[in-house]
Amino acid sequence: MSQSIPRHIAIIMDGNGRWAKKRFMPRFVGHKKGLDAVRKVIEGCVECGVEALTLFAFSTENWKRPADEVNELMKLFMVALDREVKKLHEHNIRLRIVGDLSGFSSDIQSAVERAHQLTEGNTGLNLSIAANYGGRADIVNAVQSILDEAEPGQSIKLTESMISQRVALSDIPEPDLLIRTGGEQRISNFLLWQMAYSEFYFTNMLWPDFDRNALLEAIDSFSNRQRRFGKTGEQVEAEKNA
Numbered sequence: 001m002s003q004s005i006p007r008h009i010a011i012i013m014d015g016n017g018r019w020a021k022k023r024f025m026p027r028f029v030g031h032k033k034g035l036d037a038v039r040k041v042i043e044g045c046v047e048c049g050v051e052a053l054t055l056f057a058f059s060t061e062n063w064k065r066p067a068d069e070v071n072e073l074m075k076l077f078m079v080a081l082d083r084e085v086k087k088l089h090e091h092n093i094r095l096r097i098v099g100d101l102s103g104f105s106s107d108i109q110s111a112v113e114r115a116h117q118l119t120e121g122n123t124g125l126n127l128s129i130a131a132n133y134g135g136r137a138d139i140v141n142a143v144q145s146i147l148d149e150a151e152p153g154q155s156i157k158l159t160e161s162m163i164s165q166r167v168a169l170s171d172i173p174e175p176d177l178l179i180r181t182g183g184e185q186r187i188s189n190f191l192l193w194q195m196a197y198s199e200f201y202f203t204n205m206l207w208p209d210f211d212r213n214a215l216l217e218a219i220d221s222f223s224n225r226q227r228r229f230g231k232t233g234e235q236v237e238a239e240k241n242a
């Protein structure tokens with residue numbers, strides 16, 4: 001049987017701080033190492049023919065961290081935008097940052113704008129970085145935009161598709177596979193709406209250690225699962241053989 005490759009992989013890149021702590025180094029060293037893992041996973045996804053990759057880089061709750069760490073993360077974000085975007089473009093990768101960009105400095109906002117403009121026509125891997133992103137805020141914004149479009153006094157009948165069309169990443173298939181590193185088994189306000197039927201894969205590996213092989217293992221686990229979407233296993237088998 002040929003391996004089934006997820007069309008869209010989403011990753012909660014967790015464990016940078018613990019990776020550094022184990023080595024008696026400051027947390028930001030873990031974040032820096034984490035960027036190397038990001039490169040490897042992008043390459044792995046391109047190699048496997050994954051269509052979309054979404055990486056959780058900074059949640060709306062991560063502002064609660066010590067100011068020093070937040071500053072380091074912002075610096076790293078800027079450096080990554082400066083250094084990596086050209087390479088991504090050369091590989092035909094489309095880069096998008098999803099989340100509330102208004103929370104970032106104007107330098108970061110312009111770098112994001114340039115990256116979007118440069119890569120928006122690319123047809124290879126669809127790479128999204130979730131930064132200052134929260135799943136609940138995403139749903140609230142979607143509903144708010146429906147209300148904003150309504151005429152005064154108009155009563156609105158909400159449907160799922162109205163929301164699906166307005167949340168982040170509405171133009172690409174929903175994540176088939178969610179990977180979370182770092183041993184925690186929770187969603188931490190990531191793509192709540194979009195992951196209604198994603199397969200979850202948790203690993204104790206800390207994010208800076210994640211590499212091509214770890215990605216292949218996660219994909220292998222995915223390809224051994226039966227996605228039933230509410231049906232029985234027998235129904236799904238029968239449809240596959242039809």
Ligand code: IPE
Pocket residue numbers: 013014015016017018019057058059062073182
């Ligand atoms: C994930 O690693 C990166 C971000 C949340 C920005 P952590 O920094 O959460 O690492 P741990 O969980 O403390 O080890």
Ligand code: IPE
Pocket residue numbers: 012013014015056057058059062184186188
């Ligand atoms: C989730 O990791 C967010 C990112 C990886 C960007 P956290 O480390 O912030 O999650 P919690 O706080 O352990 O749930």
Ligand code: MG
Pocket residue numbers: 014015016182
């Ligand atoms: Mg963490």
